[in-house]
Amino acid sequence: MSSPARPLRGCRSSALTGAVTVPGDKSISHRALILGGMALGETRITGLLEAEDVLNTAEAVRAFGASVVRQGPGAWKVSGTGVGGWRRPEDVLDFGNSGTGSRLVMGAMATTPVTAVFTGDASLRKRPMGRVLEPLKLYGAEYDARPGGLMPVTLKGAVEAMPVEYLVPMASAQVKSAMLLAALNAPGRSRISQKTLTRDHTEKMLAAFGADISVEPLPDGGEVITVGGEAELKAISVAVPRDPSSAAFAIVAALLVPGSDILLHDVLLNPRRTGLFTTLQEMGADLVIVNQRESGGEQIGDIKVRASALKGVEVPPERVPDMIDEFPILAVAAAFADGNTIMRGLEELRVKESDRLAAIIAGLRANGVTVQELEDGMVVEGLGGDGVPGGGTVTTHMDHRIAMAFLVMGLAAKAPVTVDDTAMIATSFPEFENLMGGLGAVFAEG
């Protein structure tokens, strides 16, 4: 069920200051619940992101027969069934707005002989599921979907699963992860390759849960991941680091609002997730990473940000997967920079919660920013010292990142920026308004 539309305006704010801790990482939260549900024993999770996308995954893992219990804020206990122990859910699984939750769970069940029906909200029902369902057939799974591989989808897990060799044809961690999770209950060893490296949280967490997994580089820059099947996963404790994709909004807000000076604690710094930070530094951002350390197999650190004059840059296309969810907020930063920012290799943005490329371009134009649309990207003509006029209304198309990015634009634009619906922000960052307000950001209803 979609919530009623909730418009909001981002308004010119004075200096943002203070220290904040953004919520837990969404990608790691999904994976901790799913692997916990497939492991034997009690997996203890702290810092879990309690946002709609992740809560839908928790519900699905429960529907397959695991016990998933909230013990306190961010503290969850999952008692899994063991690999191959998932049972048929009693009802349709509704993943809401979440591509990651739905696609990873499809992989996790695909080699167990159970049937499940997957659906989602109006945005998720437009997103391509064939990219996961077709390769899962190689394991012996079968499916039925609406034309175009759209949800609702009925997936029948393989009765006699077989191991697979598969090259993921697009830069997608979701497709890779679905194939890795399916390998766990197939006999023998499956080999999943990717040409472009994407976030590796599934690989890291599989190793931590005791799976037999190895990763080898390929000469062309890709890699091949081998997973031993009929696996036994052992429950572990997972401390979820803070989400860099959520931190991105506070960081760019602080860069754009004059006089700002903020600190973010315990942010995940996995190199497959930090492309935005590198790009902002190249644009001249005063963004410094301090107190870098390891936590639960992932790099984390604190980030200090001060308002900065930015200049336009060209983002190397090979960096795109390392910042795939950050293009809405990078485009906003680029609008305030001096000179053009060129972004290419963004095809995957067309199949996110919205056609993000189109939504970003429309939002920028509605607020007085000139942007050229390319087949695979865009060129944002930064206004630098002249400032961004603002004053426009942005259509979010059920996309949380479009909503948050343009609210941030309003904090530094000459006139407020209206976002037509902010309800979707709850899918990934329910504390957004409060947390940003605590730093000094001004939002106004409607």
Ligand SMILES: O=C(O)C1=C[C@@H](OP(=O)(O)O)[C@@H](O)[C@H](O)C1
């Ligand atoms: O694996 C994941 O957790 C994610 C992978 C990315 O999607 P794709 O695999 O479609 O690129 C990203 O956009 C999404 O927010 C989270």
Ligand SMILES: C=C(OP(=O)(O)O)C(=O)O
């Ligand atoms: C693309 C995203 O998520 P998902 O694919 O899980 O819906 C996102 O959070 O930006």
